[in-house]
Amino acid sequence: MKKHEEKARELFHGGMNCAQAVFCAFSDVTGFDEKTALAISSSFGGGMGRLREVCGAVSGMLMVAGVKYGAYDVNDNEAKASHYALIQSLAKQFAEENGSYICRELLELPSGADEPTPEKRTESYYKRRPCAEYVACAARILDKQLGIEQ
Secondary structure: OOHHHHHHHHHHHOOOOHHHHHHHHOHHHHOOOHHHHHHHHHHHHHHHOOOOOEOHHHHHHHHHHHHHHOOOOOOOHHHHHHHHHHHHHHHHHHHHHHOOOEHHHHOOOOOOOOOOOOOOOOHHHHHHOOHHHHHHHHHHHHHHHHOOOO
């Protein structure tokens, strides 16, 4: 079943940023309603507010992992270490498949932040941006981690 992969791609094509597309695609896992999920993940599009740092698809994936597996006892360093190992593994899997988990590297953009105003979502935008494939990839990796058949 490719439900999350297809949903993430569909949400991205519907205008959500990469982080929102992944995080909202997993609302059945996280239990967040769409409005809350959109707000939580809104800051992470464009590699964190168009800073072009960590890819929004990866951020969305890691947010879902945090909801599902996150350490919540601030004094439990063992649980924190275990969770961070999972996060590093998920990011590594994404980078192995795509060459990086840094937005500017994935999109072959120069260093530095972009203007804060996002580009209009047009047909040419979607043809130029491989982001739909990145959100699908993040969803596949997360489904594998969650044991959800694809």
